[in-house]
Amino acid sequence: MADTCGHHEHHTHHGLHGAALGQALAAAEARCVEEQEKLTAPRRRVLELLLASDAPQKAYDLIAAFGAGGESAKPPTVYRALEFLERLGFAHRIESLNAYVPCRLSGGHAAAFLICDCCGEAAEFVPDLGAQVAAAEATGYAIRAITLEARGLCAACRAG
Numbered sequence: 001m002a003d004t005c006g007h008h009e010h011h012t013h014h015g016l017h018g019a020a021l022g023q024a025l026a027a028a029e030a031r032c033v034e035e036q037e038k039l040t041a042p043r044r045r046v047l048e049l050l051l052a053s054d055a056p057q058k059a060y061d062l063i064a065a066f067g068a069g070g071e072s073a074k075p076p077t078v079y080r081a082l083e084f085l086e087r088l089g090f091a092h093r094i095e096s097l098n099a100y101v102p103c104r105l106s107g108g109h110a111a112a113f114l115i116c117d118c119c120g121e122a123a124e125f126v127p128d129l130g131a132q133v134a135a136a137e138a139t140g141y142a143i144r145a146i147t148l149e150a151r152g153l154c155a156a157c158r159a160g
């Protein structure tokens with residue numbers, strides 16, 4: 001993240017480490033078993049990188065950071081893992097940043113992000129889209145994913 005504004009230090013850091021990271025990965029593992037899916041080593045590694053980071057990650061960041069010893073991954077490995085994580089609701093793609101974040105909420109939901117143009121913070125919340133979803137489904141349309149993106153300034157940057 002470009003940390004030029006100096007507001008960045010006011011933000012809570014979202015990245016998980018140690019026991020919290022282990023717990024989140026174990027929960028993902030359990031959900032995969034429930035859904036009869038496999039959290040293969042590359043999928044698990046990409047999820048781990050997303051969960052441990054404080055900011056949205058671009059695919060090439062993930063490719064570069066993939067190997068524990070600093071060696072990068074083959075790009076298709078990471079893209080396939082991201083596709084899986086998105087499909088299962090473990091991650092969201094933020095189109096306007098061309099970057100990925102781990103789902104901080106329950107997964108499998110429409111997501112909205114409040115993206116700060118100053119510090120790059122992308123706060124997630126669940127939008128209330130019941131009426132819109134119902135209207136779309138009434139036409140016979142099957143929604144795969146909805147991601148709303150708001151641009152503006154976060155509270156910390158506004159206060160700064």
Ligand SMILES: [Zn+2]
Binds near residue numbers: 124
């Ligand atoms: Zn989410």
Ligand SMILES: [Zn+2]
Binds near residue numbers: 117118119153
């Ligand atoms: Zn900000």
Ligand SMILES: [Zn+2]
Binds near residue numbers: 007
């Ligand atoms: Zn700022």
